[in-house]
Amino acid sequence: MLGLFKRKNFPKYWQDYIDKVSNSEKYSNYENIRFVVLDTETTGFDYENDRMLCIGAVAIQNNKILVTDSFEVYIKQEVFNKETVKIHGIRKNGDEIKISEEEALIQFIEYLDDAVIVAHHTAFDLNMINTALKRINLGPIISKQLDTNYIYKKLSPNNRYNKVFSLDDLCRRFNITMHDRHTASGDALLTAFVFLKLTNQYKKNNALNIQDLVKTNYHLNS
Amino acid sequence: MASMKNTIAERILDFLKNYPPFNLIPKETLLEVAKNVEINYFEKDQIIFSQNDTPHEHLYMVYEGVIRLYRFAEGKKHIVDICDEGDLFGLRPLIMKENYLMGASANEESIVYGIPINLFNDIILNIPKVSQFLIASFATNTRDPFSEKHKGKLFANIKAIKKVENTFIETQSAKYTKNPITCNPKTTIQEAAIRMTTNVINSIVIAVDKIPLGIITDKDIRTKIGTGIFKITDPVELIMVSPVITFPENITVAEAQIARLKHKVSHLCITKDGTNNSELVGILTEHDLNLIQGNNPLLLIKEIKCAKDAETLKYIRSKAAELTKGYIEQEIPIYFVTKVISEINTAITKAAIELSIKEIGKKPPVEYSWLAVGSQGRKEQLLMTDQDNALVFENVEDSEYDGVKAYFLKLATKVTEKLNIVGFEYCPANIMASNPKWCLSKREWKHQFKEWIKDPIPEKILLSIIFYDFELIYGNKELYNQVAKSVLKLIKKNQIFLSFLGKVTLDNPPPLGFFKQFLVEQDGENKDNFDIKSRAIRPLVDAARIFSLYHGLQINNTIARYKKMMEVEPQNKDLFESCSNAFKILLTFRTSQGLANNDSGKFVDINSLSKADRLKLKSCFNPIKNVQEAIKIRFKTTQIG
Numbered sequence: 001m002l003g004l005f006k007r008k009n010f011p012k013y014w015q016d017y018i019d020k021v022s023n024s025e026k027y028s029n030y031e032n033i034r035f036v037v038l039d040t041e042t043t044g045f046d047y048e049n050d051r052m053l054c055i056g057a058v059a060i061q062n063n064k065i066l067v068t069d070s071f072e073v074y075i076k077q078e079v080f081n082k083e084t085v086k087i088h089g090i091r092k093n094g095d096e097i098k099i100s101e102e103e104a105l106i107q108f109i110e111y112l113d114d115a116v117i118v119a120h121h122t123a124f125d126l127n128m129i130n131t132a133l134k135r136i137n138l139g140p141i142i143s144k145q146l147d148t149n150y151i152y153k154k155l156s157p158n159n160r161y162n163k164v165f166s167l168d169d170l171c172r173r174f175n176i177t178m179h180d181r182h183t184a185s186g187d188a189l190l191t192a193f194v195f196l197k198l199t200n201q202y203k204k205n206n207a208l209n210i211q212d213l214v215k216t217n218y219h220l221n222s
Numbered sequence: 223m224a225s226m227k228n229t230i231a232e233r234i235l236d237f238l239k240n241y242p243p244f245n246l247i248p249k250e251t252l253l254e255v256a257k258n259v260e261i262n263y264f265e266k267d268q269i270i271f272s273q274n275d276t277p278h279e280h281l282y283m284v285y286e287g288v289i290r291l292y293r294f295a296e297g298k299k300h301i302v303d304i305c306d307e308g309d310l311f312g313l314r315p316l317i318m319k320e321n322y323l324m325g326a327s328a329n330e331e332s333i334v335y336g337i338p339i340n341l342f343n344d345i346i347l348n349i350p351k352v353s354q355f356l357i358a359s360f361a362t363n364t365r366d367p368f369s370e371k372h373k374g375k376l377f378a379n380i381k382a383i384k385k386v387e388n389t390f391i392e393t394q395s396a397k398y399t400k401n402p403i404t405c406n407p408k409t410t411i412q413e414a415a416i417r418m419t420t421n422v423i424n425s426i427v428i429a430v431d432k433i434p435l436g437i438i439t440d441k442d443i444r445t446k447i448g449t450g451i452f453k454i455t456d457p458v459e460l461i462m463v464s465p466v467i468t469f470p471e472n473i474t475v476a477e478a479q480i481a482r483l484k485h486k487v488s489h490l491c492i493t494k495d496g497t498n499n500s501e502l503v504g505i506l507t508e509h510d511l512n513l514i515q516g517n518n519p520l521l522l523i524k525e526i527k528c529a530k531d532a533e534t535l536k537y538i539r540s541k542a543a544e545l546t547k548g549y550i551e552q553e554i555p556i557y558f559v560t561k562v563i564s565e566i567n568t569a570i571t572k573a574a575i576e577l578s579i580k581e582i583g584k585k586p587p588v589e590y591s592w593l594a595v596g597s598q599g600r601k602e603q604l605l606m607t608d609q610d611n612a613l614v615f616e617n618v619e620d621s622e623y624d625g626v627k628a629y630f631l632k633l634a635t636k637v638t639e640k641l642n643i644v645g646f647e648y649c650p651a652n653i654m655a656s657n658p659k660w661c662l663s664k665r666e667w668k669h670q671f672k673e674w675i676k677d678p679i680p681e682k683i684l685l686s687i688i689f690y691d692f693e694l695i696y697g698n699k700e701l702y703n704q705v706a707k708s709v710l711k712l713i714k715k716n717q718i719f720l721s722f723l724g725k726v727t728l729d730n731p732p733p734l735g736f737f738k739q740f741l742v743e744q745d746g747e748n749k750d751n752f753d754i755k756s757r758a759i760r761p762l763v764d765a766a767r768i769f770s771l772y773h774g775l776q777i778n779n780t781i782a783r784y785k786k787m788m789e790v791e792p793q794n795k796d797l798f799e800s801c802s803n804a805f806k807i808l809l810t811f812r813t814s815q816g817l818a819n820n821d822s823g824k825f826v827d828i829n830s831l832s833k834a835d836r837l838k839l840k841s842c843f844n845p846i847k848n849v850q851e852a853i854k855i856r857f858k859t860t861q862i863g
Contacts, residue, residue: 064261200265205654
């Protein structure tokens, strides 16, 4: 942890976040757990040089997607990559209201609260968020993390190690109509549908609790 | 402030605005609705709400998939409507503030929007077009009175719906026919038949000095005379069914029903003291019982047998839950209650298996037995609890094994899904026949038990303990008996196993602390609650099991085990009797707690108990202590590990 200089006084929102996750009593009862299903749009795949342009998220609790508990921010960035604009459609001077990266992170951390994070290829989004946090001397995220790719692998033992499933693969597999693909919120919602369908399958032959779900994610949370 | 982009809500709005009455609502208001939608996912056949449920806080709109609405009336399920994309349902109870008049479940995999009723109420109040639409819908009973396209019913036809009264007649004394017609053993069959015909009765009791010896019914005349086996000049004693099943005068409807289930007879004789050595005072016929309307176990079991899907089974099971409540309130002996409910649960499982086989469209390739383990295996399940089941199939050639196992896994998966719909949660420890580990051939089961019994390390005992309470629910009885017998034989040859089993079961801490305080949970959600299941009921169940295995008894029910032990070990009659009584009290207690709090009844809030109840609970703890002491000595648990 050499690169991470531990400050004695964290900003209040960060300290609150750490306290909430550390002291949460929700994790023992599955129905009480708030899941935040998230996705980010970025200028590219390089953690150091690329930047987040948008974070989209929606919460799930007790098997319901709560639209009222959703999150969407667009971020002002100097880094720009016209190649990826074709994918996510976020232009440098588009008409979305954009805020600074720090402001976006503050809002996101407050929104995240003590929720369990769910994403598709979670490592990528979390690395992006953690690198951004590092730029303001915070992080990393300590929330429990799940990855729909790994939960799916756990449920289909034949394909366990040798294949990576894209969000498109899983949407097709689970018959989910794809709207707003490649917008952060749109992908977060699709991932939320995948997660609901996966957990519905999962609970038939496995105890549906957070400890075991986290174990499916064998290279995160380790 | 410029409003933030909300991609998800915008997409929901795009959907809502295409369908009435949302097409009548201004965009800004509709966006507010969209932002507050809950998105639900339902599997095929999953129930969204059941008839008579209290209304949810949301009305529903189908986004993808198909939802069916159905109603049970006069013992039959009626499909009221089929809703697809854009259709609303579950609205009327919210407006009328009444329980759901029908059930809703997913006809196929579906995604359904839940729209908060408080938002919707505001819209009805503020947007006249919407209330006009709803009034017109109510009046014409169509989904969209403004369009020719939507002819479906938005609301059930109210006139067709009458609320079914639920009364608990089975706890009343049964009304039997007094002073029944009798004849003596030497009466000719012809004379008896003439008497039955003149009196328009379908049975006649054969009695001497009013003591009932036997009975003949229409059926005996048909099967024994009509077939030519006996002559009409023969005396009735040759064809009478003897002895008769007798009960005292105060028999309740419930008891009568259980007796008929148990003895498979259509007539019960009522005598002065309830034995067949005392004076006959009346006769209770199937007809007398059937006259009584309402939920009765026999009727429920008949309904279960006719059920064509899981939601009908759920509906019937909910009636059984009301029955349990009635029984407990009326202080019907818990042994009877467990018996009735177990019969119902067994019938439901049977029906689920039969329906699943039909769905697969292929009969099982070899003989099999469906087993209940744990509390269902012991027939002590009163509340809706988790599923615990397993399957054994006949040994097959190696070349056929994979195919046979695949069939039974498929079957078991379908059965567990159906039981889940009925309300039996999936087993969190995955002890279910759908798990390849617990869906095994006879040879594999014997091997599995051998491994558990010959190498009784604590981890294996804890895992396997519930398998020693396994009961046949459906399928081949011989197969089940073979496995059960081999388990008892194995234990007989490996008595050291009982010492290890005893040691593990004694690890349950005693219910009272040093200061005679209830031991309560130290932390977590149930802090300060008393775990009646683990601390009081389980030790008694465990004790009954170990003594029963020791004596090689093929009995699973805890009360029945103690009863048998009282016979087998008359010197310990008092101990076992006190255990049996304590167990009955605790089980009744747990059940009434569970019914009151609508949970599994596992935890008891000691502070909410009356002093009398606390004393009653504490009185059950001495037998626990005594029987644990007996286990320690008998199975020499202190000499191991």
